[in-house]
Amino acid sequence: MITIGFDIGGTFTDIVVEDEASRKMTFLKVPTSTGRPAEGVASGLDQVLERLGRSAGDVGGLLHATTIATNAILERKGSLTGLITTAGFRDILLIGRQKRYNTYDLYLDKPEPLTRRRHIAEVVERVSYEGEVLTPLDLDSVDRCVAAFLASGIETVAVALLHAYANPAHERAVRDRILEIAPQLSVSLSSDVSAKIREYERTSTTVANAYVKPIVADYIGALQRALASRTLPTDMHIMQSNGGLVTPELASEFPVRIVESGPAAGVLMAARVGLDEGVRHVLTFDMGGTTAKLGAVDDGEPVIAPGFEVDARHFRKFSGLPLNIQAIELLEIGSGGGSIASTEAGLIRVGPKSAGAYPGPICYQRGGEKPTVTDANLVLGYLNPARFNAGAMVLDVAGARAGIDREIAAPLGLSVEEAAWGIHAVANSNMETAMRVISVERGRDPRLHVLVAFGGAGPLHAARLARALRIPKVIVPIGAGVGSAIGLLNADHRVDTSLTRILALSPENVPQVEAIFAQLEADARTELARLGETEGVRWRRQAYMRHVGQGFEIKVDLQGDAADPAAYVTAARAAFQAVYQQVYGYIDDEAQIEGVDWLVTATAPSRAEAGDATAYVPASSGPAVTGARPIYLPEAAGFVEAKVIDRYAMVPGDRFAGPAVVEEGESTTVVLPGDSVALSPSGHLVVTIDKRS
Known part of the structure; x- marks a missing residue:
């Protein structure tokens, strides 16, 4: 039997197939299907099964990570949500916390709630912090709330009453009344979603759950139907933000728990890789097509935080929407391979907007007109236009150059290469700032950690990031380009x-x-x-x-x-x-x-504990060094010949000095001058950073 893990990202959907007997893994990246992610996943599964000569009957389990809940919140594309509160507490979401994330900013923008004030209604009731009923629930006030919601077209309702964590009886009575009057409405109770103190955070979490609940339920239903039509198992398991797997039913009931689904799986993979290499303190760097995610592993365990903020500004606490759920500690920024570059006040700006899968970067030849980080990396020679995504895509170098010239180089009076390097450097700077937050500002000395880099673009940028933070080593795992999907197998x-x-x-x-x-x-x-x-x-x-x-x-x-x-x-x-x-x-x-x-x-x-991974066996018997090509290095003020290395032909113990480019199907690793790259006995690439850099 085989187990399949799949992670839907903003640009690519990553698929990993593991043979349960041999532990051999097969990888596939397919463009994410915009608007119909379920069909896109099913199509990708068809491709990988056909490649392996397998049938649906060979599939023993499906593991899934998704960003659908995250994207709905970030893009404000959730369902029309109503909120029921205790009389007198209608403005709790609007008031928020007194604490300001930027004390001296006179024009400070507070996080925008996921519902409008006109969709917030009050019921007559009151419970003390000890759970004592001070004012009985008035069901007539509940009826008025429901009538107002139905008139406004509300699709889903959050119920967050004062001190419901101490006594949920009133919330449950409100739910029962809503479903009696309007059974078509989706209802989320704070006492079920987040039975904790602090009214603002509890209310925000419950509203977020309600906001994405219909969307996630529809998506999971569509995915299960697409799987069933192919006779694939529909009882898949879905990754939560805390790094654990749950059933589709639980994910549909509490979708706020899967907001950080995909990134959490990546940190699990990085923790496992660290243990493979005898490293217990790891910083994780996952750079995909849309975002970059940064996390940490302390003493061999992913760090679990009691909550986090969605859509935070400039990495500042209290600047985002708080979610009171257990979650792997992560920092996410809009800096991926598809992040769009532009000019602003004579400077280069990268992100947070992304070209996504469609139209994608200019070089994808799908109609993209704005230059991206991927376009810049292609112009700089870091990417092989003929072998991108295992040769499934041919990249347009001339188109990327023309777009960078038109949008960046000409307006700023730069050469195309200088402009491309500027895009690359700004993206690195954005990620360096975020990495300092996750490390130095949270009490971690990066010099005592190892950086595990993955995602389609992570290994390409990792060495520069490690140099900036004086991280001594970078590990690029097997299948780095589909790292989060691999992490599902370890959950x-x-x-x-x-x-x-x-x-x-x-x-x-x-x-x-x-x-x-x-x-x-x-x-x-x-x-x-x-x-x-x-x-x-x-x-x-x-x-x-x-x-x-x-x-x-x-x-x-x-x-x-x-x-x-x-x-x-x-x-x-x-x-x-x-x-x-x-x-x-x-x-x-x-x-x-x-x-x-x-x-x-x-x-x-976890199923990963059933046995140890098999010893690494090279997938190719040819020479590891397959040639050379020029790559742009600012230290040399231009292009320098770099060895091109086939990762699949490397054997444990192989070591090469930079400059070099290590190519594999799903990602590319850039090794800078002075650094060296070796293959460990576990099959992971280990890049040793020059201490003098």
Whole structure:
């Protein structure tokens, strides 16, 4: 049997097929089908099965990552959404947080909510922070809300009532009433989506879930129908933002959990590659056709954050839409191979707009008229026009040169090569800024990390990025161009359950803490049963804790025997202080500690643990160095002859000095002068960066 992983990006859809017996993988990149991604995926699956001489009956499993939820939010193309709040709290999304992401900007733009004020309605009810009903729910006020929504054409409804995390009864009653009156409406409850304190973040998360819920459900339904028409399995598993896999049903019910689906899979792949190479501290660099995604792996584990922001401006906290879900820590910027270059005030600007798959870069010959990063890299000699995407596409060098000349070089008085280098350099600068945020600004020394570069364009830009940050090594994995799709093969089934209960860390509260964890574990078992996973589950208990009086929390692993409350509290306090010391650099032994959010993570063993990867075997028996071609290097003020290396012919132990270009079907690696590239025993490319650079 074979397992297929596929990741839909903004420009290409990446497909990986793994033979479960031999562990051999086959890769394919196909242009993403604009407007009909489900049919595009199905067509790509047809191609790869035909290439392998396989049939639908040979497919044992399908694993999927998608950016459909992300794109709907970023492009504001979700469903018309209504919001029901507690009377008096209609403006919570508009007010947001007092904290400004740029304190002295008098013209500051707040994140634009996903619904309009006229589509926000209030119901009469009130629950205290302890869950006590202060004002009973008035169902007549619910009826008025529904009538107003129906008159406005609302398609989906978010319900976020005050303190619903402590008592969800009113939210559930509102849902039942809505579905009784208007069963065609989609409903999302904050107590199901994000049962946590902080009304703005909880409301924002629930609205985002409602906003994309019909779109994701329609997409998954269309994909399942397309698969069924080809007799392919429809019970695929879908990647969540936290790096775990869920069923299509759960993804449709809680689509906010898959907002960072594709990028999360890429970080999983990078973590596995790091372990292959004996590296536990990794910075990840995934540059595709539309965006660049940057992440981190600390001590062998992808970093999981308690939430993140969508559409953040200039990497500043509080500048985007907050989503209160567990997610792999990532930073995403509009700087990919298809990012459009333009001029502004006499300077070159790259992104965030992308040419996408259609019309794509000029060199794709699909009608694109604006120069992109890919066009620049082609003009600079980094890409082979005859072997792009394993030879499936022939690139138009003359068209790329003409477009860069018309849009960039002529307006700025530059040569075409200088303009192309300018586009390349600006894209690098954008990514360097983002990488500094994910590393230096978050307490990571890039000099002590290794950069794992993947995506179609990542290996091409990685060496420059590593030099700028003084990262000593770059690893380019096997199948780097389809890295996120490979990451799906390494994913676990994972369920996170959490809720808010503010409790002082004291022996008398330990029984209540134990009861909370028991309930969360019961909730997790319900979701695991829907995944078909009941055996071999790994359980992890954590809490977000703080000193009493502080505004924010840190995540702490909780262990110990609750049967001995005093010992349990002592262990929890020591665990909290260890994390606090690491984050803030000091410990306050006298301060009281409290838990705020309680979290249970259930992880089912991944299929990747069934056996180790087979030893790397070269796919070609020819010479590794296949020739040479000129590439543009600013250090040499022009073009320099660089070795052209066939990655498939390299054997472990092969080492070549730069300048060189390593070509493979799905990506290209540029090795700069002074650097060297070798193939590791695992089959990954390891680029050693010149310390003098």
